[in-house]
Amino acid sequence: MGILANTVSVCHFQVQGELPKREELFAWACTQLAGHRFTPIDQGTEEFSIGWVHLDDPRLAEFDSPTACWRENYLTFTLRRDRRAVPSAVLKAHLERAKEQFLAENPSFTKVPKQKREDLKEAVRAMLLSQTLPTPSTYDVVWDTNTGMVTFSSLSPKVIEMFEDLFKKTFEGLRLSAFHPYARAEKVLDEGNRVLLQKANKASGDSYLELIKENQWLGTDFLLWLMYQTMNENSEYRVNQPGILVENDQFVGYLDDRVILLGAGDNGAQKITVAGPQDRFNEVRSALLNNKQITEATLHLETGDDHWKMTLKGELFHFASLKSPAVKIEKDNTTDPDLEREAVFFERMVVLDKGNQLFDSLFAEFLKLRLGAGWGEQEAAITGWLNICPSCHSALAGK
Structure with missing residues (x-):
């Protein structure tokens, strides 16, 4: 699903490098995108083609004006x-024929010579490709030129690698830096807490x-803390990051539905998936007591009537x-399609930015506790909660 769909999987990057002046930025971007635009291969036998197209219509690859990729402070492509x-089976069958x-046609041969076999294989393959x-x-890209953030x-690791490589070729002098947990932590913390993070x-x-x-402790500790908060606190937090939502607005954040844990086992790494609505997370708590760590979980964020749900991958x-x-979007028969697409x-973007603002606020709340003097007390509370897991009594009795 594309980025305009109500459900989508996304990762984030920060653009590193110096951009052109603001008044030149979007014309420059069009030129760069046009230089690496997508070329169709429908009529040929080429196996692979990659390039940029329009966000609204993947059939269009002409970046002849800023309107093709420019929406206020956003570059979109x-x-x-x-x-x-x-398929190998199809190729094999046709090659045998x-x-x-x-x-x-050549009765003097008892078998096909090696070079001829190779020639036949290439010819058959080309013929089949022309019929396929x-x-x-x-894969959609939204680049907020105000913040340098790319969504x-x-x-997919292979698709992400392909994207990073083409981005670097397209926008010479710029590169993408993964917005991993440590980078996000640096962004959401104030100067004093950044010193503690370092x-x-x-x-x-x-x-x-x-x-x-x-x-990796940033992700595993965050998810462990969230699980504890979900089961023992009211899960209410306050917006503490800049954005569309007002500072100190209340929101709710909690884990539910699905938790994945990873840890060492007798036969190597062991993965445990706990799915379905959770009551007391007893199975998860039992796994944690056996040296497993939460690596991903379903996270819910709510403010007012709005609800965001995602599988957060902790690493x-x-x-x-x-x-x-x-x-x-309210529309009628007189609505201009171009204006409607822009409105959507x-x-x-407003919806996604709000979700990011809520997530960053929740992460910042955790970090201030995790990096501060109160973390030891919090750890003790979490450990105490884990050790009263009803399904773990027998395991604890033997320790």
């Missing part, structure tokens, strides 16, 4: 990848891979299956 492939035909329509895939609508940083360098790997803070409040886009 879509990565399109078309692939055609021949081609070899049989060759032997029938390419399969398109699209991308895929969580002291808690377990990475020895600035490599984003190291910052992710060595600071990278990717938002999987993010379901947001529906965008509703801006309303959708």
Whole structure:
């Protein structure tokens, strides 16, 4: 599903590098996108094509004016990848027929020579490719040039790598930096708490891979704290990050429905999935007592009548299956389609920005506790709660 759908999986990046002047930015972006626009392969035998198309219509790849990708402070475009492939079984069957035909036409041969087999294989493959329509895939990109934040609508590592590579080729001098938990923590904290975060940083360098790997505690502790809060507190918080919602507005955040834990087992890493509405999280608590850690869970955020639901992946803070409040635009028979599309886009951005603001506020609330002097007391409370798990009595008695 695209980024304009009410349910979408997204990850976030920050753009690193110097942009052109504001008055030149969008004309420059159009030129760069046009240089790497998508080229159709419907009429040929090419196996692969990748490039940029319009967000509103993946059939359009002409970036001849800023309106093709410019909406106020946003740059919008879509990565399109078309692939055609021949199933190996089909290729094998056609190749066998081609070899049989060759032997029938050349009775002096008892078998097809090696080079001829290769030639036949390429010819058969090209013939089958010409009869196969390419399969398109699209992934939306929204770049907020005010904040430098890029939202991308895929969580596939291969697709993300493809996107990062094409972005770098398209916008020379710029690069994408993953907005991982440590980077998000730096963004949501004030200067004093950023100093505490730096002291808690377990990475020895600035490599984003190291910052992710060595600071996985940010995700696991956050999810553990959220689970405890869900079962023992009222789950009410206050908006503390800048954005559309008013500071100190109340909202609700809690875990439910699905929790995934990971830990070492006798035969290597062991993954446990607990699904369905939870009562006391007893199965999860039992797993935690056996040295498992929560790596992802379904997170709910609510304010007023609006409700956001996502599967939060703790290692990278990717938002999987993010379901947001529906965008509703009042229209009539006189509504201009272009204006309607713009209205839908801006309303959708408002919804997504609110969800990000709520998530950041919740994460900041956790970080201030986690990095402060009160974390030891909080840890003791969490440990005490885990140890009264009814289904764990027998395990605890043997310790």
